[in-house]
Amino acid sequence: MSLAGCQPRPPKPVVMNSGGGVRSIVTIVHHGSAIALVDGKPAGYGLAWSDEFAGSTGSKPNTETWQFDTGGGGWGNKELETYVDDPTHCRITADTDATDGKALEIDATKDAGGHYKSARITTQNHLAFQNGYIEARVKLPAGKGIWPSFWMMGNDLAQHGWPTCGMINIVSTTGDQLTTSRAELFGANFGDQHVSSAYTLPAGKTLAGGYHTFGVLWEPDTISFYVDGVPFSRKTAEDMPGNAWPFQKPFFMLIDLAVGGTGPGSPDPSTLFPAKLMVDYVRVYKKGYGGAVAFNGPHNIPGTVQCEDYDEGGEGVAYFDKDGINSSGRYRPADGPDIENADDPNSGFAIGWTDPGQWLKYTVVVGRTGSYRVGFRVAAGGEGGRFHAEDETGKDVTGRIDVAPTGGWQNWTTITRPVHLTAGRHVLKLVEDTGGYNLDYITFS
Numbered sequence: 001m002s003l004a005g006c007q008p009r010p011p012k013p014v015v016m017n018s019g020g021g022v023r024s025i026v027t028i029v030h031h032g033s034a035i036a037l038v039d040g041k042p043a044g045y046g047l048a049w050s051d052e053f054a055g056s057t058g059s060k061p062n063t064e065t066w067q068f069d070t071g072g073g074g075w076g077n078k079e080l081e082t083y084v085d086d087p088t089h090c091r092i093t094a095d096t097d098a099t100d101g102k103a104l105e106i107d108a109t110k111d112a113g114g115h116y117k118s119a120r121i122t123t124q125n126h127l128a129f130q131n132g133y134i135e136a137r138v139k140l141p142a143g144k145g146i147w148p149s150f151w152m153m154g155n156d157l158a159q160h161g162w163p164t165c166g167m168i169n170i171v172s173t174t175g176d177q178l179t180t181s182r183a184e185l186f187g188a189n190f191g192d193q194h195v196s197s198a199y200t201l202p203a204g205k206t207l208a209g210g211y212h213t214f215g216v217l218w219e220p221d222t223i224s225f226y227v228d229g230v231p232f233s234r235k236t237a238e239d240m241p242g243n244a245w246p247f248q249k250p251f252f253m254l255i256d257l258a259v260g261g262t263g264p265g266s267p268d269p270s271t272l273f274p275a276k277l278m279v280d281y282v283r284v285y286k287k288g289y290g291g292a293v294a295f296n297g298p299h300n301i302p303g304t305v306q307c308e309d310y311d312e313g314g315e316g317v318a319y320f321d322k323d324g325i326n327s328s329g330r331y332r333p334a335d336g337p338d339i340e341n342a343d344d345p346n347s348g349f350a351i352g353w354t355d356p357g358q359w360l361k362y363t364v365v366v367g368r369t370g371s372y373r374v375g376f377r378v379a380a381g382g383e384g385g386r387f388h389a390e391d392e393t394g395k396d397v398t399g400r401i402d403v404a405p406t407g408g409w410q411n412w413t414t415i416t417r418p419v420h421l422t423a424g425r426h427v428l429k430l431v432e433d434t435g436g437y438n439l440d441y442i443t444f445s
């Protein structure tokens with residue numbers, strides 16, 4: 001579904017050339033209070049989600065993640081482009097400067113009649129995020145009238161409209177001002193008042209011509225912006241017009257390449273078309289995620305999680321296994337967790353050799369906030385044992401689960417419990433409080 005025609009069209013921020021009633025507060029660098037990045041992310045954060053834009057060359061970005069906003073009409077800023085859903089304007093492309101040799105390319109074109117076409121993609125209706133360090137590696141196009149953006153809007157846009165839903169502009173820099181990176185927060189429900197932050201690159205440096213990273217560290221009460229890992233702004237509600245702070249709820253992402261309008265002004269004869277916006281990746285790091293990456297997933301809830309499909313990332317990241325050896329050697333022989341065949345319909349393999357203190361992580365995407373029935377498929381040939389599951393904050397989500405003897409290591413039974421889960425991406429951690437049972441799969445319904 002496109003925004004065009006069925007919902008208000010959220011504008012991009014009007015910043016640089018705005019007048020009359022628009023309050024633009026430019027605040028420069030608070031290094032002292034900023035959180036430094038370590039290995040490209042805040043300490044204690046791990047990769048929770050990414051799109052590396054590494055699909056088939058020439059294809060559109062993953063449609064399970066991104067949808068196209070289409071249409072023209074200025075998008076609230078008198079912009080000149082018409083956004084189209086067409087790989088000619090938005091596709092995966094080979095790029096030797098990209099970390100993995102591939103990037104998303106958005107092309108803004110001008111035809112013989114002077115009409116501009118470009119693309120805008122969003123995760124709206126697909127994925128939303130709340131809190132974390134969110135970063136894109138981007139090659140910005142230069143030129144008067146060129147306006148690339150990587151930004152986020154509140155998931156409640158349709159209910160509350162812009163700007164009350166909130167907006168986080170991680171990159172909102174025009175193609176004729178590439179010695180400065182601009183970021184903005186919008187949140188007030190009175191006009192487009194906002195707080196803007198700007199970072200001017202060191203003398204002689206420019207954002208043109210190569211990849212740079214643009215990040216936001218979004219914590220419940222503060223939002224900080226980064227360019228190439230350098231923090232340049234840290235804001236709280238006190239900095240916002242009317243102390244608005246609509247950032248304690250999920251936001252979706254947008255990437256677009258606008259042409260003209262009240263932000264950058266119109267292109268001039270020096271502006272080269274097509275203008276190309278390149279995005280190597282978008283990554284979301286979250287506190288406590290520890291670097292685990294979904295294996296054969298992420299697993300959708302409601303749905304079934306095979307216990308052998310624990311995350312990738314290895315010892316101490318995706319799992320803790322006491323001897324570091326897969327004793328049965330099945331399925332994932334290089335890993336530590338012990339995976340054996342499961343004599344149970346449609347279940348593949350099972351985790352055995354459970355041992356107190358061992359754990360396994362599973363990256364899941366919860367479809368809606370609410371109550372679920374979780375069913376653990378278990379077998380216990382000996383005396384049985386117990387385990388529980390935690391979310392990424394360490395909260396016990398299941399309570400203690402006792403496994404009674406089932407009369408054999410392949411005599412499977414299901415233990416069900418109610419759980420409450422919140423929508424979005426999470427990492428569930430299955431913690432073995434004792435040994436004495438095998439784990440086959442987990443159902444959520």
Ligand SMILES: [Ca+2]
Pocket residue numbers: 052053054098099100101102103104279280281
């Ligand atoms: Ca890439």
Ligand SMILES: [Ca+2]
Pocket residue numbers: 321322323324325326327336337338353
């Ligand atoms: Ca083991």
Ligand SMILES: [Ca+2]
Pocket residue numbers: 306307308342347348349350439440441
């Ligand atoms: Ca299984």
